[in-house]
Amino acid sequence: MPLALQAKGITKTYGGVKALTEVDIDVRAGEVMCLAGANGSGKSTLIKIISGVETADAGHIEMDGVDVGRPSVTDSIDLGIQVIYQDMSLFPNLTVAENIAMSARVKARSKVVRVQAARSIAARVVERLGLQLSLDEKVENISVADRQLVAICRALALDVKVLFMDEPTTALTWREIDSLSRVVEQLKADGVAIVFVSHKTEEVFMMSDRITVLRNGAVVKSGAAAEFTPDTLIESLLGYLPSEERQLSALPVEDKAPALEVHEIGRNDLFEGVSFEVGAGEIVGLTGLLGSGRSEIAESIFGILPIDTGEIRVAGQAKPIGSVQEGIEAGIGYVPEDRLTQGVILEQSIESNLIAASLDKVSGRGGFLDSGQMARASQHAVEKLGIKTDNPANPVSSLSGGNQQRVVLGKWMETEPSVLILNGPTVGVDAGSKAVILDILRLTAEQGTGILMISDDVPELVSVCHRVLFVRRGRMDGALEMDEVSPERIRERLDR
Amino acid sequence: MKAYTRRSRGARLRVHEIWDRYKGENHETALLLLILALLGVMAIVEPSALTMTFVGDIIRSGIVTLALALGLLLVIISGGMDVSFPAIAIFSGYATITVMNFFGVDGALWPFLLASIMGIALGSLNALFVARYRMETLIASLGTQVIIRGVLLAFIGSVYISTLPAQLDAIGASSIMRLGNSPVNILVLPVIALAFLVSWMLRKTMFGRSIYAIGGDRESARRVGIRVPSVQVRIYLIAGALAGFAGMVHVVLSRHASPFELVGTELNVIAAVVIGGALDSGGRGSVKGTVYGVLLISLVQNSLVRLGVSSYWHVLVVGVVVLVGVAIQAQASSREAKTTRILESTEASA
Ligand SMILES: Nc1ncnc2c1ncn2[C@@H]1O[C@H](COP(=O)(O)OP(=O)(O)OP(=O)(O)O)[C@@H](O)[C@H]1O
Ligand SMILES: [Mg+2]
Numbered sequence: 009m010p011l012a013l014q015a016k017g018i019t020k021t022y023g024g025v026k027a028l029t030e031v032d033i034d035v036r037a038g039e040v041m042c043l044a045g046a047n048g049s050g051k052s053t054l055i056k057i058i059s060g061v062e063t064a065d066a067g068h069i070e071m072d073g074v075d076v077g078r079p080s081v082t083d084s085i086d087l088g089i090q091v092i093y094q095d096m097s098l099f100p101n102l103t104v105a106e107n108i109a110m111s112a113r114v115k116a117r118s119k120v121v122r123v124q125a126a127r128s129i130a131a132r133v134v135e136r137l138g139l140q141l142s143l144d145e146k147v148e149n150i151s152v153a154d155r156q157l158v159a160i161c162r163a164l165a166l167d168v169k170v171l172f173m174d175e176p177t178t179a180l181t182w183r184e185i186d187s188l189s190r191v192v193e194q195l196k197a198d199g200v201a202i203v204f205v206s207h208k209t210e211e212v213f214m215m216s217d218r219i220t221v222l223r224n225g226a227v228v229k230s231g232a233a234a235e236f237t238p239d240t241l242i243e244s245l246l247g248y249l250p251s252e253e254r255q256l257s258a259l260p261v262e263d264k265a266p267a268l269e270v271h272e273i274g275r276n277d278l279f280e281g282v283s284f285e286v287g288a289g290e291i292v293g294l295t296g297l298l299g300s301g302r303s304e305i306a307e308s309i310f311g312i313l314p315i316d317t318g319e320i321r322v323a324g325q326a327k328p329i330g331s332v333q334e335g336i337e338a339g340i341g342y343v344p345e346d347r348l349t350q351g352v353i354l355e356q357s358i359e360s361n362l363i364a365a366s367l368d369k370v371s372g373r374g375g376f377l378d379s380g381q382m383a384r385a386s387q388h389a390v391e392k393l394g395i396k397t398d399n400p401a402n403p404v405s406s407l408s409g410g411n412q413q414r415v416v417l418g419k420w421m422e423t424e425p426s427v428l429i430l431n432g433p434t435v436g437v438d439a440g441s442k443a444v445i446l447d448i449l450r451l452t453a454e455q456g457t458g459i460l461m462i463s464d465d466v467p468e469l470v471s472v473c474h475r476v477l478f479v480r481r482g483r484m485d486g487a488l489e490m491d492e493v494s495p496e497r498i499r500e501r502l503d504r
Numbered sequence: 505m506k507a508y509t510r511r512s513r514g515a516r517l518r519v520h521e522i523w524d525r526y527k528g529e530n531h532e533t534a535l536l537l538l539i540l541a542l543l544g545v546m547a548i549v550e551p552s553a554l555t556m557t558f559v560g561d562i563i564r565s566g567i568v569t570l571a572l573a574l575g576l577l578l579v580i581i582s583g584g585m586d587v588s589f590p591a592i593a594i595f596s597g598y599a600t601i602t603v604m605n606f607f608g609v610d611g612a613l614w615p616f617l618l619a620s621i622m623g624i625a626l627g628s629l630n631a632l633f634v635a636r637y638r639m640e641t642l643i644a645s646l647g648t649q650v651i652i653r654g655v656l657l658a659f660i661g662s663v664y665i666s667t668l669p670a671q672l673d674a675i676g677a678s679s680i681m682r683l684g685n686s687p688v689n690i691l692v693l694p695v696i697a698l699a700f701l702v703s704w705m706l707r708k709t710m711f712g713r714s715i716y717a718i719g720g721d722r723e724s725a726r727r728v729g730i731r732v733p734s735v736q737v738r739i740y741l742i743a744g745a746l747a748g749f750a751g752m753v754h755v756v757l758s759r760h761a762s763p764f765e766l767v768g769t770e771l772n773v774i775a776a777v778v779i780g781g782a783l784d785s786g787g788r789g790s791v792k793g794t795v796y797g798v799l800l801i802s803l804v805q806n807s808l809v810r811l812g813v814s815s816y817w818h819v820l821v822v823g824v825v826v827l828v829g830v831a832i833q834a835q836a837s838s839r840e841a842k843t844t845r846i847l848e849s850t851e852a853s854a
Contacts, residue, residue: 059727061726061727081726081727081729082729082731085728085729091727093727097721097723097724097727097728098721098724099716099717099720099721099724099725099787100720100721100787101716101719101720101787101788102713102716102717102720102787106713110713110717110728111728111729113710113713114710114728114729114730115729117710118710119709119710119711120708120709120710121708121709121710121713122708162728
């Protein structure tokens with residue numbers, strides 16, 4: 009197979025941080041090359057350099073063996089390079105159809121545009137991928153998963169020669185991932201070169217023909233996917249192999265009121281008759297397919313979508329939670345699903361994001377913020393969560409995707425809530441950090457916090473949860489207790 | 505009891521559906537209702553005021569505001585803010601008259617063209633600071649506004665010009681029709697034409713869609729290959745041309761030229777555009793909404809005049825109207841965030 013794209017000697021530094029050091033990668037027409045690496049290893053930076061969004065300090069790109077230097081964004085689009093960016097890069101104020109058609113319009117250099125033409129471009133891609141998207145809805149009103157699908161559609165709306173997919177599946181479930189992998193097969197058959205980034209090991213092996221491993225901004229290994237096993241892959245990108253074993257935190261011995269009890273709660277059209285409890289110090293998993301209502305239940309408990317019926321008790325006391333403010337005051341912390349838009353303020357510093365939810369703890373006399381306290385609190389969180397940064401005063405946007413997620417986690421940990429609700433706490437996080445985060449959750453639980461963890465990730469549920477609850481179409485659908493929790497039994501219930 | 509609540513929920517749903525269908529892209533319908541409500545209040549408090557003359561007055565005072573608002577709309581949709589347009593407008597209008605008087609020439613059409621070209625030249629200052637030096641748009645326009653006013657007063661003139669060249673004055677006196685005692689000047693026609701043109705441009709040209717894209721997410725716009733600086737330059741040049749034209753319209757309608765006028769109207773214009781649905785965060789807004797916004801502001805001001813309220817109160821009242829309008833917008837867009845139905849049939853199992 010001919011080489012479609014080569015990047016040679018790519019080097020990039022941000023201030024003092026070396027993000028990439030003389031990186032060489034290549035990808036052939038008709039193959040899927042997986043770019044693997046821990047959070048902050050430079051995957052997204054490399055992709056942005058190839059697509060012209062960032063400029064490299066050194067190195068060049070070759071397309072079909074021809075040196076194209078360091079292309080600008082328009083050059084790279086004209087060369088047939090398309091990217092599904094990690095942050096999706098959509099236009100929230102425009103419709104799904106217009107978002108999908110935008111790159112095609114730009115590339116065609118059209119002067120006058122027609123709504124109908126945009127719709128038919130979009131409809132064609134959506135149909136080709138076998139998806140269901142409401143084309144006339146604005147992107148700001150659709151779910152995170154749908155946004156990710158829109159980003160995928162946009163990249164495929166054009167004739168593409170080299171396709172980069174930077175964690176395209178973080179918000180998707182097996183159903184959409186399955187249709188994505190069928191499209192990938194088809195693109196391969198059409199001779200498209202594909203570069204794929206994902207932290208989900210299963211997916212990497214399902215999709216890719218070849219794997220290139222980045223560690224700290226340098227290529228450490230590259231070879232056919234068959235030369236790797238899940239364990240050797242993780243070991244080569246981290247340098248060690250973290251444990252995924254089931255390891256439960258100790259439950260408190262004395263009798264404490266449950267951290268969270270919900271009794272027959274319901275909300276119009278979304279869910280009803282939902283009852284369960286999370287003991288102090290307990291980690292409870294809540295799972296179900298996308299669209300089962302699991303996220304909505306969590307959002308209701310926190311006050312984003314207040315309940316219509318039923319009762320919520322926190323640490324033994326009934327709490328009427330009608331707003332997020334009341335949720336926070338009741339002692340609930342919530343790490344949302346869509347962290348990049350709901351969880352952090354990208355332009356603000358890591359430090360101020362980390363303490364944003366716990367301002368009362370770092371304010372001194374008279375309610376003025378104590379800068380020493382602030383610095384100490386955020387420094388502590390940076391260390392505890394292993395956030396990779398050389399300066400906590402930098403904006404969150406300077407962090408890699410996975411590290412941005414840790415900031416949101418840290419923000420809520422700092423409030424020391426009675427109940428911590430996490431929606432997909434390790435989505436987009438590498439295997440090493442995942443182990444670290446799960447360990448932090450265990451520690452947090454041992455200090456008496458009740459944790460409700462919403463997750464699709466079966467190994468993760470098995471690894472930390474005392475109990476796993478299932479949701480199906482807005483109603484509770486059974487549970488697995490202590491020893492019953494195992495990968496097989498969770499999958500069996502989800503597949504029903 | 506149960507049947508009752510169920511029926512009322514059904515009714516509520518239907519109202520929502522109807523509202524969803526007619527509320528318009530930027531909640532224009534809510535604005536229209538607000539305008540009607542205000543008219544209703546006037547009908548009760550001062551019924552004698554609601555005459556065709558009143559309508560004519562509203563149109564007359566709205567026309568310059570609308571011409572100015574069209575340019576500002578482009579800037580606000582792209583995520584920026586501009587306060588220099590009144591300065592550009594009065595500079596272009598006043599300087600054109602000064603030039604005509606200096607050379608002793610007269611004309612009807614070309615002075616409007618000249619004023620627009622001056623507007624483009626002055627708008628290029630904004631373009632330079634914003635696109636080339638990447639300055640914050642509001643700050644850049646605060647700066648250019650001061651420069652433009654300074655140059656106007658220091659080099660062009662600071663005297664009141666009480667009579668316009670004959671042909672221009674004739675335009676100021678010619679009307680297409682009368683509404684009650686209020687003549688509707690012929691200049692509404694070009695302004696309405698411009699409104700249609702800008703509306704078409706925003707909806708149907710790649711340039712217009714790029715403005716929305718940049719306002720929605722600038723970095724995303726760059727990543728799909730939109731040349732952000734070039735779009736910004738064009739926005740500020742067009743906004744300059746519109747302001748220059750508006751300045752001339754103002755001068756001709758008032759039938760004199762004073763370098764001290766228009767300055768201070770930026771608040772009304774910004775209010776009209778923002779009430780019309782163009783939130784300052786960018787990416788939203790329409791000509792239709794802006795027209796309603798202009799009508800609303802103009803209605804409020806004329807009503808206050810009719811009610812004999814002292815002009816000191818006008819600013820305050822406009823401020824309140826802006827707050828109400830913006831609150832409606834914010835409320836409406838937060839309600840929009842929908843959740844899709846998950847439970848199949850609540851009733852069946854209840
Ligand atoms: N604009 C920036 N300013 C400063 N540092 C940056 C900037 N962008 C990226 N970096 C740094 O470059 C390094 C590589 O980041 P990159 O986003 O490429 O990581 P990644 O491999 O994509 O990680 P993830 O899996 O978490 O998405 C990180 O250390 C990050 O902090
Ligand atoms: Mg990344």
